[in-house]
Amino acid sequence: MNLANLYEDGVRKFGEYDACYFEGKWFTNKELNRRADRLGNALKSLGIKKGDRVVTQLPNCIEIFVVFNAVYRMGAVIVPMNPILKPDQISYIYRDCGAKAVITSSDYLPWITAARANAPDLKHIILIDKTDVPETLYFGRLLEDGSDECRIEDMENDDLAALIYTSGTTGNPKGVMHTHYTLWINAVCFADFQFLCAPTTVSNTVRQMDEKTHSMVETQQTVTGSNRNILFLAVLPLSHSYGISFLNFGALVGGRFAVMKWWNPAEALRLIQELKIAYIAFVPTMYVHLLDHPDLANYDLSSLKFCACGAAALDPEVGLKWKERTGVHILEGWGMTESGATTSANPGYCPPKYGSIGINMLSCNRMSVFDNNDRELPAGATGELVIKGAAVMKGYWNLPEETAETLKNGWLHTGDIGYRDEDGYFYITDRKKDLIIRGGENISPKEVEDVISSHPGVAEAACIGIKDRVYGEEVKAFVVLRPGEKCSEQDIIEHCGKSLPSFKTPRQVQFIDALPKNILGKMLRAELRKQG
Secondary structure (H helix, E strand, O other): OOOHHHHHHHHHHHOOOEEEEEOOEEEEHHHHHHHHHHHHHHHHHOOOOOOOEEEEEOOOOHHHHHHHHHHHHOOOEEEEOOOOOOHHHHHHHHHHHOOOEEEEOHHHHHHHHHHHOOOOOOOEEEEOOOOOOOOOEEHHHHHHHOOOOOOOOOOOOOOEEEEEEEOOOOOOOEEEEEEHHHHHHHHHHHHHHHHHHOOOEEEEEEEEEOOOOOOEEEEEEEEEOOOOOOEEEEOOOOOOHHHHHHHHHHHHHOOEEEEOOOOOHHHHHHHHHHHOOOEEEEOHHHHHHHHHOOOHHHOOOOOOOEEEEOOOOOOHHHHHHHHHHHOOOEEEEEOOHHHOOOOEEOOOOOOOOOOOOEEEOOOOEEEEEEOOOOOEOOOOOOEEEEEEEOOOOOEEOOOHHHHHHHEEOOEEEEEEEEEEOOOOOEEEEEEOOOOEEEOOEEEOHHHHHHHHHOOOOEEEEEEEEEEEOOOEEEEEEEEEEOOOOOOOHHHHHHHHHOOOOHHHOOOEEEEOOOOOEOOOOOEOHHHHHHHO
């Protein structure tokens, strides 16, 4: 199977319809498919073939819909990246995946050019916004020159479709391998869950075979769940695993999306009101921004029917305030790139259990809680959350040892500590892997620690996440200076800002005489959390 068939089947099942709204303009599903055909053929003409890796380094935009579809069609592998990564991080991913092409914007060209010097396999830089930049190709011209028909390659279910890099406790990002089947089954099960949880039943126009004439005709069908009468607001990064799942889910059910390039609370409120948005999926920080917006009371949010939340823990107080303001509960969920983005969620057919990440939402997966000996624990007992099923990753790219450590007997060991209650709802109480989650972004403490330690005045450094009302967590650094050295908090922050994106830069720095360690020299991060 090939994921691109989802997009082709969408046209056959639903006909041509307005599928995506971006910056004041609607784009139809058929038009996006045609552009994907043209891009796929253009990439083939550049020598990119089945199995080659193609990077997208873009904010949310209409081109992402085209690129993913095109790369799937030609049997290549999509590698979505956070566009604001710095050159050393970019070049690491380029080298690790062996990227042949990157599709990006001129906004990020200086960083990409610097990274390209250390990525010998990278042959083509394709810009979506400029035509006259030396040593680059223009996206629009590739579409003009490409043919309207791009053959969809025959792919095995286990063939690689996407390579999604995620932060790890070692500091270096790891490439999570998802196949055409894992992403397809994730979309199917996500759709099943949405149908189950949908708050309304509506009439929807579909195309189906007339029994007498054997021709396709339009007819009205009553359906419950996600359909073309429900408009989704897509604001979470499409470069993340959740965004990939959403794109495939939308193609499967004939979904319609209003896409935001960047998060902007006022713009989100305007779109919800003007377009009658029914479905939103935010990180907790975004709900805080909306609740704090001075003009919130002036917007009509009555179209909202389904409000989801994930990537970080939701403060129950935020959920209750949102329900009071809109009349709609926030349904918290949880997942990992390794497990197919969204694995559990509070269902919409009953009030949520605030503080819980919900029930197992993918019928193709099983969730459980294991002790340190990989034995299943009963309800109420605390252990590591584990997942097994068809939507789980194939493994980590070129990391067999890390794959074997994470996937044991078919079970994905998440590193999250928690329990399930008698009703099957799961709760997370701690993070085994020490990742810091700021506004839904995963931050590896070691990555930040390595940058701080490169300062000539620093002997050692350690980072933890500290609670923040808006972003959930911020980075706090504990720094040990070399003997005789002097350094200020601002010096450390500015030093980090030269090498790290702003969201990874510490907001607080505390100088201490020594880091707490055990007798084997292992740092006791839990002791730092007590001080944080």
